[in-house]
Amino acid sequence: DAKTTQPPSMDCAEGRAANLPCNHSTISGNEYVYWYRQIHSQGPQYIIHGLKNNETNEMASLIITEDRKSSTLILPHATLRDTAVYYCIVRVSYNTDKLIFGTGTRLQVFP
Amino acid sequence: DTAVSQTPKYLVTQMGNDKSIKCEQNLGHDTMYWYKQDSKKFLKIMFSYNNKELIINETVPNRFSPKSPDKAHLNLHINSLELGDSAVYFCASSQLLVNSNTEAFFGQGTRLTVV
Numbered sequence: 001d002a003k004t005t006q007p008p009s010m011d012c013a014e015g016r017a018a019n020l021p022c023n024h025s026t027i028s029g030n031e032y033v034y035w036y037r038q039i040h041s042q043g044p045q046y047i048i049h050g051l052k053n054n055e056t057n058e059m060a061s062l063i064i065t066e067d068r069k070s071s072t073l074i075l076p077h078a079t080l081r082d083t084a085v086y087y088c089i090v091r092v093s094y095n096t097d098k099l100i101f102g103t104g105t106r107l108q109v110f111p
Numbered sequence: 112d113t114a115v116s117q118t119p120k121y122l123v124t125q126m127g128n129d130k131s132i133k134c135e136q137n138l139g140h141d142t143m144y145w146y147k148q149d150s151k152k153f154l155k156i157m158f159s160y161n162n163k164e165l166i167i168n169e170t171v172p173n174r175f176s177p178k179s180p181d182k183a184h185l186n187l188h189i190n191s192l193e194l195g196d197s198a199v200y201f202c203a204s205s206q207l208l209v210n211s212n213t214e215a216f217f218g219q220g221t222r223l224t225v226v
Contacts, residue, residue: 034214043115043201043217044154085152098144098167099215101154 004088009106012082018075020105022088025069031090033064034099035073039084044101047073047086078109114138115218117202123224124192131188132221134202142166143185144203144215145177154201160185192225199223 005023012018024033034049048055048062050071055062061074075082087104115136124130136143144167145157159167163179174190189196199222205215 038154041199041220041222043203043219044215045217046214049214087154098156098159098169100156103153 004090004102006086006088006102006105008103009108011108011110012075012078014080014109014111015077018073018078018082018107018109020073020075020086020088020107021070022073023070024088024090027068027090033062033068033071034089034091035060035062036087036089036099036101037082037084038087038104039081044087078107080109080111083107083109114216115202115204117200117218117221119221120219121222121224123226126192126194126225128192129188129190130192130223131186132200132202132223133184133186134218135184136202136204136216137183138204138216140204140206140216141182142205143179143182144205145185145187146201146203146217148199148201148220150198158185158187189223192223194225197223197225 032049032051035047036044037047038044048057048060050062050064064071085104085106087101089099118133142161144159146154147157148154156169157171158177160179162182176188179185199220201220202218203215206213
């Protein structure tokens, strides 16, 4: 699975959009981009995933660049409860079936 | 209803003991996993089972023995516990992937402390 690079930490004001970048320059054509988050010491929680097109769900939006070498997770209106570690993962699973977590980005939402 | 549930939530035990952590999922998934999160917060896969068969073993010491009595359960038994086994252990489940279009659901973790 391709390696991902994320900034170790970011801050965001409550109510503003949080834009979390991820670099995955070695991604291959059949690898999806997944985002999970871990709030405090709870279990990781799925947020969103995509292959080529931008995706949106009730939690977030995922913007993937045309060359697929990077992506951005957008939390449109961050709340204090969005404070967590956010993991960007690229995954191909026809052969193996596992998520490889990096070090993630610690997002701190402040009042 | 909790989708993936683990018991116990906390486990404190002495070195050398044998302990088990249980995991159950009610999502109808056919694949279950154990992940370990160490003190530096790295999350790393240990095992994956599909329909009760082991499909991933990430060079985990053989003191760790997963057991899957059915596809809704994956228990983790640890023999001769060592200080370095102290960590948070997460169980997860998903559908086995022929494609990549699915997600994994995680339990709330079991914090194991070996003293």
